[in-house]
Amino acid sequence: MALIVQKYGGTSVGSPERIKNVAKRVAKFQAQGHQVVVVVSAMSGETNRLIALTKEVAASPDPRELDVVVSTGEQVTIGLLSMALQDIGLRAKSYTGAQVRILTDSAHTKARILNIDEAPIRRDLQEGKVVVVAGFQGVDEKGSITTLGRGGSDTTGVALAAALKADECQIYTDVDGVYTTDPRIVPEARKLDTITFEEMLEMASLGSKVLQIRSVEFAGKYKVKLRVLSSFQEEGEGTLITVEEDTNMEQPVISGIAFNRDEAKITVLGVPDKPGIAYQILGPVADANIDVDMIIQNVGHDGTTDFSFTVSRGDLDKTVRILDGVKAHIGARAIESDKAAAKVSVVGVGMRSHPGVASRMFRTLAEEGINIQMISTSEIKISVVIDEKYLELAVRVLHKAFGLETA
Amino acid sequence: MALIVQKYGGTSVGSPERIKNVAKRVAKFQAQGHQVVVVVSAMSGETNRLIALTKEVAASPDPRELDVVVSTGEQVTIGLLSMALQDIGLRAKSYTGAQVRILTDSAHTKARILNIDEAPIRRDLQEGKVVVVAGFQGVDEKGSITTLGRGGSDTTGVALAAALKADECQIYTDVDGVYTTDPRIVPEARKLDTITFEEMLEMASLGSKVLQIRSVEFAGKYKVKLRVLSSFQEEGEGTLITVEEDTNMEQPVISGIAFNRDEAKITVLGVPDKPGIAYQILGPVADANIDVDMIIQNVGHDGTTDFSFTVSRGDLDKTVRILDGVKAHIGARAIESDKAAAKVSVVGVGMRSHPGVASRMFRTLAEEGINIQMISTSEIKISVVIDEKYLELAVRVLHKAFGLETA
Incomplete structure (x- = not known):
């Protein structure tokens, strides 16, 4: 039995149908005897819709209030996924960032995680519940809602995996792994089975949008086993992000x-x-x-x-x-x-x-x-x-x- | 200088333009030297949209998770109104129900308010801020988000007015007061200048949708001066809901x-x-x-x-x-x-x-x-x-x- 943190991005939860598919995938893992914590983003398009609303009411929206508005995107998804899980017979419970108490600094729209209280989540897991956590958000010492910035849901996933000492953190996205480059530009681009944290860090920071850079830093620092997978394919091992360099003699000089x-x-x-x-x-x-x-x-x-x-x-x-x-x-x-x-x-x-x-x-x-x-x-x-x-x-x-x- | 609680319903905050109008109205009251607490509903249509989403993922959505989803509607509005107020030069701060700590029981989707911690709001008012509170929602002892049921934003407004001992609770809606009956059915229906709490209670409970019945009960119990006004008219005194029966000899036998x-x-x-x-x-x-x-x-x-x-x-x-x-x-x-x-x-x-x-x-x-x-x-x-x-x-x-x- 393993403890797995799964993170699903906006496209993976982009419609009620897709949320129900995520519920089925989570159920499959639980049926295999694993404990599952799910971190979700806002449904695709939702964050942009909310930001557009703020721009209609204020020329330069206050960052604290921007976080109040934008954080609702993930809050909707955790509720929907939890009820979808319950609908297929699982026990599930949602947590906003504030409810977990993902404590961050007060740098609204760009906050950094300071501490995570993982005890309540662990209790829920022991009771057989699937725990569904809102990505991208936290709460500061004053109780104000904060957000981690775009792509922050990955960071939430990895930080939770680190706090819970999870066996693996799986990042589900709309691609089936890390490629040598963007296949939209180079059709011959090839999926990598493994990549080192260092390389991934460079790839991510340089604009390969698969993972957010801070999540990779976090994963490297806390030795979280990180895997990138497609949420639209039933099978596939994705790309494992490893601490060790591949010792294969045939390893190419350049990864991507x-x-x-x-x-x-x-x-x-x-x-x-x-x-x-x-x-x-x-x-x-x-x-x-x-x-x-x-x-x-x-x-x-x-x-x-x-x-x-x-x-x-x-x-x-x-x-x-x-x-x-x-x-x-x-x-x-x-x-x-x-x-x-x-x-x-x-x-x-x-x-x-x-x-x-x-x-x-x-x-x-x-x-x-x-x-x-x-x-x-x-x-x-x-x-x-x-x-x-x-x-x-x-x-x-x-x-x-x-x-x-x-x- | 008076302390006024103003509640704006979904239609009054139904678009960015209308939210900006609410901000202007609030600014006018503050300019007159009043302290203003604003309670807002979700933008019109938003609650229904969210409920529809839940029905697409689960046949019978879990009430706790339903509240997680539905409460985001008001959360968006408080953020938007706060930034709109700041945009026209006011100081403003938003509070979700949980952030105020509007403590309720755990009857999800139908929760009742047990206690309100008004101290932080009072501090903000004394600092010259407009305080913007999410209507319709609270938090239970376990930290779960609760909602008060449809129309609960009125109850939030009145409960806050009672807790803050406000001078008046103004309920802004799309009608300019309480009528003898629905003017859509009887064009000759007449606006009442005053109505007693008891009558209003009967009118509200019987389906005059102007005010939610629990808010009227609350107002009567805590002697909150309640006034119904239109958010679409600049002038007008609306209908004042009074404790005392009108002593005018000419008072009609029937009010509505x-x-x-x-x-x-x-x-x-x-x-x-x-x-x-x-x-x-x-x-x-x-x-x-x-x-x-x-x-x-x-x-x-x-x-x-x-x-x-x-x-x-x-x-x-x-x-x-x-x-x-x-x-x-x-x-x-x-x-x-x-x-x-x-x-x-x-x-x-x-x-x-x-x-x-x-x-x-x-x-x-x-x-x-x-x-x-x-x-x-x-x-x-x-x-x-x-x-x-x-x-x-x-x-x-x-x-x-x-x-x-x-x-």
Whole structure:
């Protein structure tokens, strides 16, 4: 008998019919003797509908109240799934984030989980109940409802699995696993049976939308066995995300090509080339809770330098406003921004022991005439920022250059 | 400076535009120096949409989970109204029923308020905030979300007004006050400036949908000054619901004609005419939380009697099933039921001192050939059950017979 946490995304619970299918799948696991905790997202489209409503009543909705509105999406799903489970003869009980007491900080719309009281859930499981928990939400010390940000339901699932010391956390989605790249762009893309946490982290953070990055971090940190599966297929093992590197000699150097369209590039021109300038520029940006991705500082000349970084497109205007505010203080000549950027990356733990990955990547892009605007590297990935219009082309040629279509 | 509790129903908050209008109205009251607590219902149509969803996933949705789903309707509205208030420069904070801690019993979908912790709301008011509370919902001792049943938002408003010792509880609705009867049936129906709690109680319980009956009971019990107003008119004093009877000599004997289409009649035939039979019949019905309205027991003959009562039509099938279960035990000959019943009543505190109301009512109906099936009287009302098809006719002729079109 195992304790399994299953997380179903918005598409998997997108209609009453699909919710009933999820109930049947959960029943199958329970019939096998497993204890099951189910984490669900809002029905697909619901969160967007709610956000649209808020924009109709307020130009810039208050984050606390935004969370009050948006968190209802998951609350509807937990009630519906619980009654669907009861309807087929199971015992089930729903919990909102506040009811579990998933304690978070007070950073509304982007809250982080501080603690989970898993005792009531454990009691329900021991009584033979299926426990259904609202993903994406929690409660702060003041009792205000918080949300974890988009994709936060994955994080809820993994955090619960960690708190309950679950045997496995299964993330059900509309794809049947993690692919070498997006099959919509490269039809030859191949499903991976396993991928390491590190690689998954790079793939997720780079825009492979299968799992939310924080959930992968969490899973790695707390050694939660994580599996990505399709909620629309009866069979299939999905992709297991492993702590250990595959020791197979035949393991390919590169596991996949990741990409992210949601990149905006900002360049601060002509700042004084002196210690502390990076902090002066990025400190106010971080204070506004804006995630900065790639950061490049050019070698200076004439005592000044140029400083570039990327943020999500949704954060661009806010970031530019912040920098305009500190421009005089830091002595910058100008702020430039570009919304039409995109990032493409090759990812693989194998590159640690295989030199030449970077040069092959750069040569491949050069042969297609694709200009590289920024480069950033880590032990297991190389990322470049390019003009968005070349994104699909870049992904296709890199997938082929690294032989990913064949295992 | 007064403390005002304002309750806005589903139609009044039925669209983002209307929510913004409510925000403006609240702002006007605050600008006059008043402290304002706003209680809101779900946006019109939302509760029905949610209930429809539950019926698609489960044949007979679990009441606890039904409350989890349905309570999201009001939660969306409090968030939207709070951000709309902030958008026009006010400070505002939303509370779900659980966040206020509106403690109720655990009778899901029909819960009763046990206690309200008003201290946090009072603190917010003193800080100059508008407090926005979700109507219709509370939380039980176990932390489960409960709902008060349809129309429960009125009850929330009045209960909050009582707990806060508010100066007035204003119920905003889509009508501009309480009328002598439904103007859709009698165009000459007249708005009343005042009505007593007792009369309002009879009018509400008899199907004048302006206010939910429990809210009127509450208001009477805790001496909350209650006013019914239109949320669609800028001016107008609405109808004030008073503790005191109007001492005006010219006061009409009858205040209004109330009616209720939602009546189903059940007759238990040939039960032994002995003590305790009423309890044996109605005990199991009450245990199932079914409200029984009119009750008639005929004079017995041959040692048996017939026992009739009315319930809401939605409860009819359940009631018949319950009675079929106890039929043998109580020794009844048969159970008959009739869905096409309707109740019409004349209401007025004036009838206490004016005899002849009953005879005028019965004569008026007889002149139109309308058969009376059941009669029930109280100090301030006379109700009759008639065939539903005569309902409009009965209301029209009674309104005229009691001279209600002229003040």
